[in-house]
Amino acid sequence: MMAAPPDLWGAFLPGGRCTAPPSAAGVLDGAAMAVKDLIDIAGAVTGGGNPDWAADHGPAARHAPCVAALLSAGAHLCGKTVTDELAFSLEGRNAHYGTPRNPLLPDCLPGGSSSGSAVAVAAGLADFALGTDTGGSVRVPAAFCGIAGFRPSHGRVSLDGVLPFAPSYDTVGWLARSADLLAQVGRVLLGPSLAAGAPRLCLAADVYAMTEPRSAALLKSAAEALGAGASLDVFEGRAAQWLRCYQVLQGAEIRQTLGPWIAARKPRFGSDIGPRFASTLDIADDDIRDQQALRLIVSERLHRLLADGRVLVLPTVPLPSLKKDASGAALSAFYEVALAVNAIAGHAGLPQLALPAGHVAGAPVSLSFIAQAGMDEMLLAQAPRWAAQLAADGFR
Numbered sequence: 001m002m003a004a005p006p007d008l009w010g011a012f013l014p015g016g017r018c019t020a021p022p023s024a025a026g027v028l029d030g031a032a033m034a035v036k037d038l039i040d041i042a043g044a045v046t047g048g049g050n051p052d053w054a055a056d057h058g059p060a061a062r063h064a065p066c067v068a069a070l071l072s073a074g075a076h077l078c079g080k081t082v083t084d085e086l087a088f089s090l091e092g093r094n095a096h097y098g099t100p101r102n103p104l105l106p107d108c109l110p111g112g113s114s115s116g117s118a119v120a121v122a123a124g125l126a127d128f129a130l131g132t133d134t135g136g137s138v139r140v141p142a143a144f145c146g147i148a149g150f151r152p153s154h155g156r157v158s159l160d161g162v163l164p165f166a167p168s169y170d171t172v173g174w175l176a177r178s179a180d181l182l183a184q185v186g187r188v189l190l191g192p193s194l195a196a197g198a199p200r201l202c203l204a205a206d207v208y209a210m211t212e213p214r215s216a217a218l219l220k221s222a223a224e225a226l227g228a229g230a231s232l233d234v235f236e237g238r239a240a241q242w243l244r245c246y247q248v249l250q251g252a253e254i255r256q257t258l259g260p261w262i263a264a265r266k267p268r269f270g271s272d273i274g275p276r277f278a279s280t281l282d283i284a285d286d287d288i289r290d291q292q293a294l295r296l297i298v299s300e301r302l303h304r305l306l307a308d309g310r311v312l313v314l315p316t317v318p319l320p321s322l323k324k325d326a327s328g329a330a331l332s333a334f335y336e337v338a339l340a341v342n343a344i345a346g347h348a349g350l351p352q353l354a355l356p357a358g359h360v361a362g363a364p365v366s367l368s369f370i371a372q373a374g375m376d377e378m379l380l381a382q383a384p385r386w387a388a389q390l391a392a393d394g395f396r
Contacts, residue, residue, distance in 0.1 A: 108363070148383065
């Protein structure tokens, strides 16, 4: 195994690098894999981006199944990566271990919470990386760092050995330097490919309308170059309701999974993270029931929209970058749209593929594809072709 390149970007946890050799030869021979610090590595503490959580938990007894599968396919572990504290952010900051530097835009945030995983891949420190994605934590950093990312259908990849956040939305996702490698990793994690018909690409018109205008124009042109013709409104004018539904249900699940530990331990959190956890205490039971009912309605609508092989094509994030010194107002505006858009896949447990599709003022922009639940293999099979076509048409 070659010596690991130096980490000049702050992608990996401080201290000695956590490594593991492949357990068998396979299709990923020679590939370097990074793993987010929410996922178990045998003999290492899963620290969750928080020193108090790390202090309260011992080393993992075994690899998480997703890690074990990739090691058995020939990949080697080159390090555990920094994450936003207990995954509660889309920005990529960590008050304890540092904020990984975006290799494309050093004055901009890398996106989170799989920040270190995305930076490790974008900086060439790893060929691919595992992350987790609840409300966009793989998709957002993939977009901000200009790489490919994938959120699978809910339940397709085991969450055993993964620190829980909001379990009905949590997934293990992955990021890669190419669409081909992204698909190869998917074949290992998802198993043999299922037969699937040709996708029917459809523009999510209202999401483009919510996106920064130059980014929206470029991404719409990219989608049309891939054959997206028909368009529809996903939210039907109710994006704010979809957002609140996500925030309430995510918060209720966080309160259940992490609330008891937080109440007993009173951990040190960064100044932006502590209030987010505190806000979960104020969610009323009636509100939870109302939002659970809305989630069912939303899910049924999405399943109808994606019948017969239809695939939604939309911007991954509403703007191409987010400055490190972004104001509170700018961050609030970002979350208002980014969480609503990323909740589309989350509410109904849908797979979503994110591919780089050009640049706006030097910042990468990302095009996403959302398919019916269980159609992960179809998206991944198409990913190399779509990426190649985007590059051939000048969207790179």
